[in-house]
Structure formats: structure tokens, C-alpha cells
Amino acid sequence: DAGITQSPRHKVTETGTPVTLRCHQTENHRYMYWYRQDPGHGLRLIHYSYGVKDTDKGEVSDGYSVSRSKTEDFLLTLESATSSQTSVYFCATGTGNTEAFFGQGTRLTVV
Amino acid sequence: AQSVTQPDIHITVSEGASLELRCNYSYGATPYLFWYVQSPGQGLQLLLKYFSGDTLVQGIKGFEAEFKRSQSSFNLRKPSVHWSDAAEYFCAVGSNDYKLSFGAGTTVTVRA
Numbered sequence: 001d002a003g004i005t006q007s008p009r010h011k012v013t014e015t016g017t018p019v020t021l022r023c024h025q026t027e028n029h030r031y032m033y034w035y036r037q038d039p040g041h042g043l044r045l046i047h048y049s050y051g052v053k054d055t056d057k058g059e060v061s062d063g064y065s066v067s068r069s070k071t072e073d074f075l076l077t078l079e080s081a082t083s084s085q086t087s088v089y090f091c092a093t094g095t096g097n098t099e100a101f102f103g104q105g106t107r108l109t110v111v
Numbered sequence: 112a113q114s115v116t117q118p119d120i121h122i123t124v125s126e127g128a129s130l131e132l133r134c135n136y137s138y139g140a141t142p143y144l145f146w147y148v149q150s151p152g153q154g155l156q157l158l159l160k161y162f163s164g165d166t167l168v169q170g171i172k173g174f175e176a177e178f179k180r181s182q183s184s185f186n187l188r189k190p191s192v193h194w195s196d197a198a199e200y201f202c203a204v205g206s207n208d209y210k211l212s213f214g215a216g217t218t219v220t221v222r223a
Contacts, residue, residue, distance in 0.1 A: 003142050040120075040215055041215055042215040043155075092155075092211075095135075100145075101157075102147075105154055
């Protein structure tokens with residue numbers, strides 16, 4: 001898993017609350033990604049980062065923000081959680097040839 | 112923008128039989144292509160990748176895939192499946208701006 005740790009692994013939160021998911025890597029990979037996985041949709045890119053403080057939107061970025069203040073950490077924040085954001089979230093890292101290494105995932109339930 | 116289509120949502124195959132999973136992609140330039148496998152409750156593991164060169168690529172666990180530019184396809188094959196191959200398989204295409212786009216996945220069930 002290229003030394004990728006996601007925390008928490010499971011979380012239940014209430015609608016309207018902010019939630020932050022953390023991804024920590026020990027491989028010094030430049031690129032980091034956040035995906036969500038939903039049945040029938042595969043993995044969809046939320047945001048990605050191509051360096052410290054350099055981030056860009058993916059295909060499903062509405063309602064999410066990210067921050068990367070150091071190489072090893074990439075945070076995903078749900079500004080005001082909604083039930084439609086119930087999903088499994090995966091962090092991935094990459095070295096620049098687009099190959100990605102995945103964490104174990106975070107299961108988020110918004111009630 | 113790139114996209115990936117996996118036409119088969121679910122495939123059931125007998126243990127020892129051959130397996131082929133289909134993948135079609137859309138991308139304007141030379142694609143980077145990948146197959147990942149996900150076991151229940153786990154993250155994604157890379158099976159194989161194609162960047163350039165030989166269009167038939169070998170991966171882990173006895174899998175191979177063939178890139179056909181004329182058909183915009185990157186189908187995954189295994190000559191003889193094992194019960195442990197039951198999982199969900201994802202095809203992905205990478206772009207020059209380092210984004211990786213995934214198909215919806217194919218679930219493989221292996222029957223004894």
C-alpha cells in the first residue's frame with residue numbers, strides 16, 4: 001500500500017456537520033488523490049494534489065475541500081456533510097507516471 | 112477528458128475456466144492503462160499496467176491484458192481462474208495531467 005494510512009477507517013456523522021478525513025503517506029510521493037467509491041460508479045476523483053499547496057478539482061468536487069500543507073499529508077474536508085456523501089473514500093498516491101497506490105479506505109456514513 | 116467503460120457488471124465463471132474482462136477507453140492521446148483488483152473490504156491492488164511498447168502486458172497472479180488501439184480496448188484475461196480470483200476488477204486510464212479515471216467495475220464470481 002506504499003505506506004498509506006487513512007484515518008479514521010470508519011466514521012458516522014450527522015447531516016450538516018463538518019468532517020475531515022486524513023491521508024498520510026511515508027513514500028514521499030508527489031501526487032496524492034482522494035476518490036469516492038459508490039456501487040455502480042467505480043471510483044470517482046474528488047480532488048488531487050500535485051505538490052505542497054498545489055491542488056485541483058476532480059469530477060465530483062462539490063461539497064469537498066482539500067489541503068496539503070506538507071508532502072506526507074492530504075486532508076479531505078466535507079464542509080457540511082450530506083447523506084449523499086455517504087460513501088467509501090480512498091486516498092491514493094503517485095509518482096507522476098499516473099500509477100496510483102491506494103490506502104485501505106474510510107467508510108463514512110452521514111445520518 | 113478521459114473515460115472508461117466496463118460493459119460487464121457481473122461475470123460468473125467456473126474454477127479452472129478462462130476469464131476475460133472487457134474495458135474500453137476514451138482518450139485523445141496515447142493512454143496509460145491499468146487494471147486493479149479489489150477484494151471485499153480492501154483497497155485496490157494494481158494487477159498490471161500499459162504505458163508503451165509491447166501491447167500484450169503481463170501482470171501479477173497470472174493475469175495479462177492486451178492493448179488494441181484500433182478498438183480503444185484493454186481487455187484483461189486469465190487462462191484458468193482460481194477461487195481466490197473472486198473480486199471486483201477495475202480498468203483505469205491515466206492522462207498527461209496525472210489524473211486517473213476508473214470504470215464502474217466488474218464483479219467476478221467463481222463457482223466451484
